[in-house]
Amino acid sequence: MSTANPPTARGSSLSPLPALLATPLLLLLAVPVILLVSRTTPGAIIDELRHPETRSAIRLSLLTSTSALALSVVLGTPLAYWLSRSRSRLTLAIETLVDLPIVLPPSVAGVALLLTFGRNAPIGRWLESLDIRIAFTTTAVVIAQVFVSSPYYVRAARAGFASVNTDLQAAARIDGASGWGLVRRILIPLAGRSLGAGAVMCWARAIGEFGATILFAGNLPGVTQTMPLAVYLGFENGLDRALVLSSVLIAISLIVLIGSRLLGWRMSHAVM
Amino acid sequence: MRRTHPIDQTIPISSRITMLPRYSTWALTGAAILLTCLAACKPSPARSASDSLTVLAAVSLTSVLSDIGKAFNAAHPSVNLQISFGASNQLRIQLEHGASGDLFVSADRRQMDAAVAAGIVDPTSVRVIASNTVALIVPKSNRAGITGITDLMRPGLRIVVADPAVPLGHATRLMLERAVKIPSIGPPFVAAFEHATVSREENAAAVVAKIALNEGDAAIAYASDASGPHSGDVIVLPLPDSIVVRTDILAARTSRAVNHPLADEFIAFLCSDASSRAFISHYFHTPDSKAP
Numbered sequence: 386m387s388t389a390n391p392p393t394a395r396g397s398s399l400s401p402l403p404a405l406l407a408t409p410l411l412l413l414l415a416v417p418v419i420l421l422v423s424r425t426t427p428g429a430i431i432d433e434l435r436h437p438e439t440r441s442a443i444r445l446s447l448l449t450s451t452s453a454l455a456l457s458v459v460l461g462t463p464l465a466y467w468l469s470r471s472r473s474r475l476t477l478a479i480e481t482l483v484d485l486p487i488v489l490p491p492s493v494a495g496v497a498l499l500l501t502f503g504r505n506a507p508i509g510r511w512l513e514s515l516d517i518r519i520a521f522t523t524t525a526v527v528i529a530q531v532f533v534s535s536p537y538y539v540r541a542a543r544a545g546f547a548s549v550n551t552d553l554q555a556a557a558r559i560d561g562a563s564g565w566g567l568v569r570r571i572l573i574p575l576a577g578r579s580l581g582a583g584a585v586m587c588w589a590r591a592i593g594e595f596g597a598t599i600l601f602a603g604n605l606p607g608v609t610q611t612m613p614l615a616v617y618l619g620f621e622n623g624l625d626r627a628l629v630l631s632s633v634l635i636a637i638s639l640i641v642l643i644g645s646r647l648l649g650w651r652m653s654h655a656v657m
Numbered sequence: 658m659r660r661t662h663p664i665d666q667t668i669p670i671s672s673r674i675t676m677l678p679r680y681s682t683w684a685l686t687g688a689a690i691l692l693t694c695l696a697a698c699k700p701s702p703a704r705s706a707s708d709s710l711t712v713l714a715a716v717s718l719t720s721v722l723s724d725i726g727k728a729f730n731a732a733h734p735s736v737n738l739q740i741s742f743g744a745s746n747q748l749r750i751q752l753e754h755g756a757s758g759d760l761f762v763s764a765d766r767r768q769m770d771a772a773v774a775a776g777i778v779d780p781t782s783v784r785v786i787a788s789n790t791v792a793l794i795v796p797k798s799n800r801a802g803i804t805g806i807t808d809l810m811r812p813g814l815r816i817v818v819a820d821p822a823v824p825l826g827h828a829t830r831l832m833l834e835r836a837v838k839i840p841s842i843g844p845p846f847v848a849a850f851e852h853a854t855v856s857r858e859e860n861a862a863a864v865v866a867k868i869a870l871n872e873g874d875a876a877i878a879y880a881s882d883a884s885g886p887h888s889g890d891v892i893v894l895p896l897p898d899s900i901v902v903r904t905d906i907l908a909a910r911t912s913r914a915v916n917h918p919l920a921d922e923f924i925a926f927l928c929s930d931a932s933s934r935a936f937i938s939h940y941f942h943t944p945d946s947k948a949p
Contacts (some may be wrong), residue, residue, distance in 0.1 A: 608855075
């Protein structure tokens with residue numbers, strides 16, 4: 386991380402070759418988004434926002450993704466810290482397990498969750514006996530999002546904690562810091578950028594989650610129909626809702642990305 | 658000892674590139690961009706006009722069209738028949754945006770009308786090949802003990818339906834509209850039904866799958882789901898004549914079809930007696946039958 390090349394001094398000649406070769410990919414990334422946003426007018430956005438289903442899709446997406454992020458951070462930070470400090474075959478196995486949801490197709494994740502928390506599964510049946518229903522609820526949406534997005538946070542946090550010099554920690558201990566103080570004053574500030582960038586990626590993955598949600602949580606406006614589901618099914622209803630929700634998602638994503646960049650949490654800090 | 662040229666010793670690679678003669682740099686760049694464009698504009702492989710037929714069909718027709726397809730292949734061994742299944746509205750949208758296919762088989766008239774309006778099918782080739790009715794399906798175990806639609810008003814049930822955007826969902830809506838007007842069923846039924854609905858699935862197969870997995874207590878799906886991939890795990894109960902909705906299955910040749918005679922031949926095959934027998938054995942109705 387600290388071995389990056391110094392930025393090119395202004396005025397020195399940089400070859401045009403890399404920039405020109407990058408053009409096709411940049412166009413592929415930029416043109417579809419620009420075309421999508423350009424087809425939405427402010428009037429259409431206001432009109433669509435009048436529909437309760439549009440508003441509930443936005444509200445539900447923000448609610449569930451924030452909850453998923455909070456759960457991932459609370460549950461994932463201790464795991465990330467432990468993984469950063471221990472080094473045994475067990476930790477290697479657990480790291481692979483944590484990485485699994487990233488490569489697993491989301492629909493496969495949905496089936497797996499359904500077979501775990503569904504009515505017929507041991508856990509699901511036990512919960513049903515306690516009158517707790519998981520499938521087809523907003524809770525299921527959050528569970529699906531935590532499943533697919535928490536690995537992004539845990540990996541970034543692990544890398545962040547691993548970069549904190551253990552000598553520093555030991556020195557702080559000698560000076561009297563312990564437990565929560567150690568976490569608050571040493572670990573979090575030093576690993577902060579990775580934690581922040583990991584949180585952003587976790588949240589982004591959560592708000593975009595579709596496959597696991599529609600299989601495990603189902604699709605019901607106001608309860609489980611998040612923005613990606615509404616876009617997919619709203620595609621039929623005149624395209625307006627799909628375009629407006631897509632533009633809203635793009636706008637929210639841009640705000641979060643620019644905000645995190647201003648805070649110094651570059652996405653490169655989330656890569657290990 | 659090999660004498661190294663001064664230029665090799667001092668100048669890093671990146672600067673050496675800028676020191677190339679200008680025409681080389683631009684030639685390289687031009688070649689790279691040209692290659693990218695060529696890769697993007699690769700013409701689609703020319704389909705041999707006599708050999709292949711691609712059908713885009715509604716997902717509720719999966720098992721019956723597989724059987725009919727096999728019979729067609731037996732009669733026409735040289736034809737490469739490929740059938741792709743999906744929700745009718747999605748298939749129509751894909752065709753509108755340039756998907757290739759020779760035939761479109763829709764689960765209701767609404768989607769076919771939209772296809773005609775969008776100009777993606779030839780209106781003169783549209784034929785009704787069968788019809789389907791909506792029905793109540795429950796899991797095989799039927800722990801909720803549902804025997805008819807009045808049982809759907811019990812509290813605590815989980816009902817799965819199709820999203821109104823897809824043909825089955827639209828037919829379900831029509832059924833509920835009819836139910837509201839029937840005195841013996843009426844608004845309380847519809848209110849209880851909507852309250853108990855837990856999910857609106859994106860196509861008919863997903864509805865049946867949720868019931869087959871016993872994740873829902875009941876669903877409104879097609880009578881034809883009595884045969885099909887999940888038929889062993891569900892029970893199909895007929896709906897009363899007063900509220901049952903019948904949907905037509907329509908087939909048409911797309912405007913981009915490559916082989917018109919072959920496509921028309923397949924449509925004629927779909928209307929033949931052999932196909933009618935196949936539809937009936939899969940719990941569909943023939944177009945002219947006096948079904949409820």
